[in-house]
Amino acid sequence: MKKKRLLLSMVFLLALSMILAACGSNDTSGESEGSGDKGGEKAAEETLKFMSVLTGGTGGTYYPLGGAFAKIIKDETGIDANAETTGASAENMTTLKNGEAEIAFSQTDIASYAIEGKLMFKDNKVDNVQAIATLYPETIQIVTTKKSGIKSVEDLKGKKVSVGAPGSGTVANAEQILEVHGMTFDDIKKQDLSFDESTQGIQDGTIDAAFVTAGAPTGAVESLSATEDVVIIPIEQDKIDALIKKYPYYVKDEVPANTYKLTEAVTTVAVQAMLVARSDLSEKVVYDVTKAIFENLDKVTHAKAKAIKVENALNGVGIEVHPGAQKYFDEKGIKPAQ
Template structure:
């Protein structure tokens, strides 16, 4: 064969190989982008980004959200980023505005948002659905041993942190004071974050603080290393009255030894939950839900032990589930 003939032969052979390669790469065509079927897809392409709103750095949402973001990134098509925020009420508003994808919320605040009540009276949220509940969020009324505050009634006239206006903590504080015949007018209400609250108790600028979060709460743990603290109990009859009027509460206990306290303290709790924008694809929410609830052993925060698929619909009430989450829990045999 001449040089010219040989060159032409190899050129034809190369072109044929390129055509075969292109056909092979297009075979199936289903792995590029789009939702996954319960895990990371095998196709190429960059992972999608996902913003997960948590809470303040001194609370439980923030470290817990960091673990969950890592699990989502490892197990799905998303690169998830946990972001600190003003927690429940702010998170619901951010989802409504399309500023985030998934968020933590208290069950009571999610209910207010979806029903257009209290802080959402003029700003109803209608584009958010539930993924599932996680663990009890304990209402902790924190003070120091030497404050002279031994009951909720003793808060009268004191400087008390009640959380940011419109926050879940703020609503809890109002409702608990109400059951005890008090209001914000009876205390010197301060709108502080968890870290600011414990710093204020440490410095003596405030007397007590309402903190609604999973126990142990990081900011309170830090305070207990510096001061001998007291968790104020709620009496049994007041707990009963509170639950009768606001049924999303449940009786709870801060266990002996938490923050070095010498005995169990009775109080109440709401549930922490995950919520998601309703326009997220069903397959994606299914994959995210499955990733979280089947990898709880990878959650580094102590609350990871309480997060279970079997209890993820407890306390969810009338909050609508996202179809992706509903699909996952249905497969697990879990129903509302």
């Protein structure tokens, strides 16, 4: 009997040791960080379950578009996407840098400043964000009135000109446009006013002109056109070419005839609204998101959706495109406009 018990005990211990050995061979928790951990991270990326879409304020365009995009992403990819209100472009780039969201809206110029560590990002350079696609133009409108006598950018010399609120992207737009015309802020009597303050100043006669970067028609300028003969100062083609060559996030644009009661279209430039993503998102995730959005634009009811076209998605991007988005555009034969 004792021998039988001893034999059973030995068999039990042998079986137990084999089970423990098998468990140990599959346990990677004690390994140094290497290919096993990276594989786990990749798997998590490939099966992303939640995505934050950073937009802007509730009164702007980014938020309703972001809500529509989030629904499309959820319906088409299974990722539980949610649109979040934010302070828009600059804040969005910083939030992505901090890893607190996955994709976001931004102006193309603001995204470029962030990646290059310029202007408002001088001490806060962003190095983990890539482009998904450009969406629609945000037009740079140099606004004045017929009674001012201003007909060209050069005519702004010596005039009181608003260049936008301090720290805004409009300030940089104004500086760069003056630059290609051989001018600086020293050549004008610079005023730092919001759009509403700018158009009110033009109406009151306290300033002569203003730079406004926004989708046309812009409410503040429309209000001005109700009481004044609005003039949008054109930018000539050679200056547009020089601007785009030096600052590739610009694109040629126009303010259409009949906008602000204009009798004919006015040639100008625009930066663009764009979608960006954290660069550490997997190629598959960003490919699926890009495909979902561009193949379901008919489900977006916001008026700006009509301006979003896949053939324009790489125009004026200004920063590196995420490999997942690039894969989709390669499949569709989409290339940047020359």
